[in-house]
Amino acid sequence: MNEITSAIQIIPLEHYILLSIIMFSIGVLGVLFRRNTIVILMCIELMFNSVNLLLTAFAAYHSDLTGQVFVFFIMIVAAAEVAVGLSILVMMKRNVDSVDINQLNRLKW
């Protein structure tokens, strides 16, 4: 236990911020880059998790429990969101017979 806690003391908090920013940017890049809706959903999950990691890092560095409980609630909401999102994806596949996001371009107008 003490070894693990000493690992936090070595790594500066800035490195966690940098890691989270990199992961979030990869998620943004994936959403802009891909046309497959299921990959876009996965990139959204990646963004969720980078934010969760940063929140946990702040909570650990401040020895504060509330942040970690908050991350737990975010995970609950993310699980519900994935269930609804995937069922929307199944419905889209059934209606337009494709998971190409460009098929839904009429949502723009």
Place this chain on the structure above:
Amino acid sequence: MSFLFYLLSAIMIISGLLLVFSKSPINSVIALIVCFIAMGGQYILLNAQFLAVVHIIVYTGAIMVLFLFVIMLLNLNKTTIPQKTSLTRVSAVIAGGLFFLVMIAASRQALEITPRYPFDGHTGLVSAIGKSLFHEFLLPFEISSVLFISAMIGAVMFGKKDPPGYSDPVYRNNNTGTA
């Protein structure tokens, strides 16, 4: 001990890039699973053991399996979706890089954060989280079950097949209120 952080970070970044750039969705799912397992390791390094276990169970155990199920159920692995045009892809990369730069600049301008020394070793343990969850956060915890129920009902409603001819406006006018 600190090299573990950099090892896990490298795994996370590489598998994240694999997620974006791999052709088949199955490979994307596997890359994301690897990324999430590495992220569970990061939680353990942060001494957030409860979150590490919940993360592994919920994400790699439930959510990613759901993604795999949907991909295999809809047979998405064979259907090839054409990539975006090269202009859109280049601009996507540029936009992502600009977003990265803006976030870095914003974090450089941020206030200095001073961690609280010494660290409390009991912060992320299961007993501490459980006590906090069932004392201070009891009401949100119970309300989240309502959220789960509504999400489940919503998913079932979305997944139900419409009766034949439902999208026909004539059908809808004749059968109002029978959604």
